[in-house]
Amino acid sequence: MTFTRFLKGAALAIMIGVSSVAMVASAGFAQTVDAPMPPAAKPDPNAPVAEPEEEIINLLDREPEPLFSDILAPYAPATAATHGVSNGLRQGALYLMAKLTQDSTPLDDGLIWRIYSETTNSDGRLELVATSEGGDAEFRLDPGTYLIHTAYGFAQATNRIVIGKEVLSKMVTLNAGGIKFNASLKDGDNINHEPISFDVYGMTFDARGERDKIASNVKPGSIIRLSANTYHVVSRYGDVNAVVRADIQVLPGKLTEATVLHKAADITLKLVNERGGEAIANTTWSVLSPGGDIVVEATGAFPDFVLAAGEYEAIARNNGRTYLQKFEVSSGDDNEVEVVTTTSELASQQGTSSN
Known part of the structure; x- marks a missing residue:
């Protein structure tokens, strides 16, 4: 039974209960009263005014409170619980989806989900609790705090979440795009068959003055997925001194085609x-x-x-x-x-x- 159907059923039960009470009261009144009721006493103008009763809130009319700022479509588990009633009461359900940008459609392939416990183990490392590959993912987790690591190629995102014994759903926006690499010579023809490779680096330098290498030995024609940012790309033709460097910007939700001209x-x-x-x-x-x-x-x-x-x-x-x-x-x-x-x-x- 979905959450909506449950609420409708509850509302129907409440309405039936009220109608039953009304009918019993009417029947009782007909049996015990033979004459009109005397008029009520005139209220005392000097009597203290009673505080108004607290307004009753109809839960069916309230807007649901969002669990996250990026609300998903209604979630229903793909299958019934297979671990028994006690397990269903003890664990929460987490449903995850991801997309490249706020306006794009959810990704249905190429995602890697990793769920880590926020507490560290005896080695001082985060404990990997569960993994999933493909598109959307569903996890059953004990109540607690977790870190959700989402990877789509070299594009990554980490989110923190607190899970109880309820059903949660979350959409992860990766803010990512991609680069397609090619190389050419003076005539403009691509040289995909030649010994050409690409290395991708971040723009910042570490304490030793070196850039962080993100991807290496990428072949021409390949597409790599990256978080939206600017990257330093090094293209090598052969193993000696034919090297070309360029800074390339990756836009969210876009595929950037980068063709390097080698001389x-x-x-x-x-x-x-x-x-x-x-x-x-x-x-x-x-x-x-x-x-x-x-x-x-x-x-x-x-x-x-x-x-x-x-x-x-x-x-x-x-x-x-x-x-x-x-x-x-x-x-x-x-x-x-x-x-x-x-x-x-x-x-x-x-x-x-x-x-």
Whole structure:
């Protein structure tokens, strides 16, 4: 029986009871009174005035008092109590729903609910009482104070609630949105198939001057859910120096599509005896910036790197000899850089003798 039906039934019972009393009184009056009643005595004007009786409040006409500021639709348990009458009297029922914004519809999937007791255990940690995944959730809990943790991707909210032996319902507004990540080169084409990843950081710094990392190694085309805020996003193309940073704002209830423009290319190095010749194995490589800083090092016949656009110098070492080759990287122009032993060795020897 729902709460509304219970109240209607109670009202009907009250009305029937009053009618029955009235009928009995009328019957009694007809049996015991044979003559008209004498007129009542004239009231004394000097008698003290009696205090008016307290007005009777009809509970059926009162507006229900909200349990929370964000009221849900009427709640009814999905199933009847399965733990017996004593359990139903001992525990309260908590029904939870969540939505992205005040104006959006409730979420029906992707939610993780965690209920913690407000008191800590012997280890000083909050005790996890119950969990649920999916959309809305229903919990049966002993009376007490609890913390409700709601997670939708990386968007989170924590609320405190006091539960008795009644039925409570609560809507959690996450105030969240999302970001969809993409990356492109100079021609504007997305490069989802390339080794590109995204890391998401908060905007504040800790005591060590580092940002709080929220999500890491997010792949292009992925959508992550975040609380509405501004985030620092770092996109890496390869593992060397092709890095782009940007601050991106997430709006509540909105999906922000963030496309990062990379200026870089994939470069393969080869040490050969002549142009177009076979690569020489067992070669050690160093790639330097124009200022002489080491950008990346590797060993092998065909080292392959993604490098940011700019000028570089390749140093190849093989069989005790060193060979040099300057080259340039243009955005989106994947290329193979050959270091030829004859010309490079002669230039190296001339540079050494001049010193």
